Amino acid sequence: MRAREGRNSIVVLSIIVMLGAAILPAIMAGVMGVQSMQKGQMQSQIDTYQTKIDSAIKNNKFNHYLTVQNQLSQIDALKGSQPHYSRIYDFLRQLNPAAPNAVTLNNLTITAPSSDSKKAGQITMEGTTSSFVTLNNYKTVLEWAKLYYIDADTVAASVQDKADDKSDDKSGDNKDNQPEVTDWTNANMTDDQKSLVRNRGEAQPLYTNINVTKASLAGDSATPIVNFTLTMNFNSNAFKPQNAVLVELPADKAQAMDTKAAVFNGPEEVMTDQGQNQAQTSGVILTSASLTNKEGR
Amino acid sequence: MDDDEVAAKRRRAIAETKQQLLMWVAAAAAVVGLSAALSINFMQRIIYQGKVNGELAGVEQQMKQNADSVDELIKNIDSLKSDKNLNLSNLKADGATVYQVLDDTVPTSNDRTILGASLQEVLDKSAITVDQISVDSNNKKIAPVTVDQKLMPAAQTIDFKMRLKGNYDVSAKALGDIERSIRPVNVKTLRLAGNDGALTMTFDANTYYNDGSTYTTSSREVKP
Numbered sequence: 001m002r003a004r005e006g007r008n009s010i011v012v013l014s015i016i017v018m019l020g021a022a023i024l025p026a027i028m029a030g031v032m033g034v035q036s037m038q039k040g041q042m043q044s045q046i047d048t049y050q051t052k053i054d055s056a057i058k059n060n061k062f063n064h065y066l067t068v069q070n071q072l073s074q075i076d077a078l079k080g081s082q083p084h085y086s087r088i089y090d091f092l093r094q095l096n097p098a099a100p101n102a103v104t105l106n107n108l109t110i111t112a113p114s115s116d117s118k119k120a121g122q123i124t125m126e127g128t129t130s131s132f133v134t135l136n137n138y139k140t141v142l143e144w145a146k147l148y149y150i151d152a153d154t155v156a157a158s159v160q161d162k163a164d165d166k167s168d169d170k171s172g173d174n175k176d177n178q179p180e181v182t183d184w185t186n187a188n189m190t191d192d193q194k195s196l197v198r199n200r201g202e203a204q205p206l207y208t209n210i211n212v213t214k215a216s217l218a219g220d221s222a223t224p225i226v227n228f229t230l231t232m233n234f235n236s237n238a239f240k241p242q243n244a245v246l247v248e249l250p251a252d253k254a255q256a257m258d259t260k261a262a263v264f265n266g267p268e269e270v271m272t273d274q275g276q277n278q279a280q281t282s283g284v285i286l287t288s289a290s291l292t293n294k295e296g297r
Numbered sequence: 298m299d300d301d302e303v304a305a306k307r308r309r310a311i312a313e314t315k316q317q318l319l320m321w322v323a324a325a326a327a328v329v330g331l332s333a334a335l336s337i338n339f340m341q342r343i344i345y346q347g348k349v350n351g352e353l354a355g356v357e358q359q360m361k362q363n364a365d366s367v368d369e370l371i372k373n374i375d376s377l378k379s380d381k382n383l384n385l386s387n388l389k390a391d392g393a394t395v396y397q398v399l400d401d402t403v404p405t406s407n408d409r410t411i412l413g414a415s416l417q418e419v420l421d422k423s424a425i426t427v428d429q430i431s432v433d434s435n436n437k438k439i440a441p442v443t444v445d446q447k448l449m450p451a452a453q454t455i456d457f458k459m460r461l462k463g464n465y466d467v468s469a470k471a472l473g474d475i476e477r478s479i480r481p482v483n484v485k486t487l488r489l490a491g492n493d494g495a496l497t498m499t500f501d502a503n504t505y506y507n508d509g510s511t512y513t514t515s516s517r518e519v520k521p
Contacts, residue, residue, distance in 0.1 A: 003314060014325035018328040024336050042354060042357045049361055053360075056371070062370075066370075066510035085472065089469035183473075267491070268492060
């Protein structure tokens, strides 16, 4: 009797184990079925979306729109990283010593910083002056030159603050006449704008590592001439398009500048067909012949 | 029935029971073994299918977003056509469409003629004399921009040189005009030589073009 009970227990247990063992893969098979259904549904949705996009490509030249979108997305970054070296013309006049300390340049070369910013931007000036004293004076002027700059956001915020303060005074709203921040340099700024840049801007040296790499005395004793070459690193903030910039000297030194005097006084370079020769080696497509038509304007 | 017969009958019954039990246990073991093998196999398939479905869900989401964006993108870009700020003469004369303006800004090919024409158009605003514009035709470098280029092609650079001549102010204006034009021009080296009355400006610079964007889909294998 006991043996029979034991046998029955084992048989029942075996059946339970077998059922359990059969249920597990069955459940898994169910899961696989659900997964397969999900996959089918997603694939169907993807096909629907693909059809819609294909239709847009076919009917609306969608790739053209994508190209335009890509162009638009890149303009700000590309324009924002473009230096505005035209400001150098303003800086040169601002830092031009008046006679008898006058200095004139024959040649100026700006080399942009390396794209990884490991190598700072450099300016090389070649010019003449009347003595080593005036050369040293010019070097000191360049060392004194302070750059104040603020970015466009700060300018916009300040302009907005001012507009809020004068919200009742509609006659004072001349926003449309304000120059773009890119044009905010010494020559183009109003006194108010200069104050804004000076007061809210950060002051840094305009030039660093200023070195006289060459200086030689020429001419006669009555009219001596010192030929010189100066090299220096420039502050790249001075040329960033999103910065409003102001270059200033200490007040007592600024009076000794002559912003109207000539900056360059070297020999005129003759237009030759050198460009044509250079062009041929670099794969030119346009030369002086096709573009030089505005002389004497 | 004597005792021997009873004993023999019991022994037979016990043997039969043992045999039955053995069969049941063997059958149960076989089913468990088969189930374990199937389960392992199924589990591997489920895990892999889960990965595939996960990827597909991502693709479906992306495709949905793309499909939903199609109409909006077309609408937004078409609206640029009527944006008066983008059709003003200070951007481009002759009532040019916004697409032409953009093609001047970041053209879709390394088209040197378009570059020369757009530079000439900018330089026409000042009294500068153009001595030379030369374009390096063999250049192809990626522009150092920070735009997310995961889906869009990166801009390529076009190197060119210019040699211009004018007085100090004209020279400054010409360079300023180039910088303020909608086309990005990145000056690498600028040389000024001569005197204030006749200043020669020579610069090496680059500008950019961008291959046209094309919508494509591709398949990718999901590894187990």
